[in-house]
Amino acid sequence: MWLLVGSVAYWVRHGWLPNDVAAWVQAFGSIGAILAAIWISHRQGRGNERERQRREYHYMFKAFNMSAYASHAVHAIAGCLEADAANHHNVRLYFGRLKDAYAEVCKFAYPSFADLGFADHWIEHKRRMSLLIEEVERHLAGIPTVAEGAKNLAEVCDQAVxxxxxxxxxxxxTVGDKVWAAHHP
Structure with missing residues (x-):
């Protein structure tokens, strides 16, 4: 850069440049400024897009983690019902955890998920949890329930997760290389 500036100054001093050189320098400078503005705008747009994708990913990641947590409660309830359906103490304990986890899962919204495949599996998991909650409520109210049904719901929930x-x-x-690996070392 300094070499170019020094060369131009030398040429001007010795009169080797035409009289309209200032206009040419201004023209090239304007073109350079326009290209720089286009490049900066493009770069900012890519950065904004990447940031939006990261926010969407983290939203789905939180929903996934809450669904996985809820799935543990589903398994615990299925195990309790299978082992001793008459023992309501353990079922109530895990049922409370399931209802809390389900309430947290319900805070996420289907239309807010950027990936429709993820959203479909999430809604399926949410429906299965709702079915299990209904079955456990009936069981605790004294209406016979089938432990095998709870076990099947647990398996379907696992597959959805x-x-x-x-x-x-x-x-x-789409968010970046090794993003999933960074969350799951």
């Missing part, structure tokens, strides 16, 4: 994980891993590649 695995499907959410796969969708989240796929989406993480």
């Amino acid at each position: 695995l499907d959410m994980q796969a969708a989240l891993e796929r989406y993480s590649t």
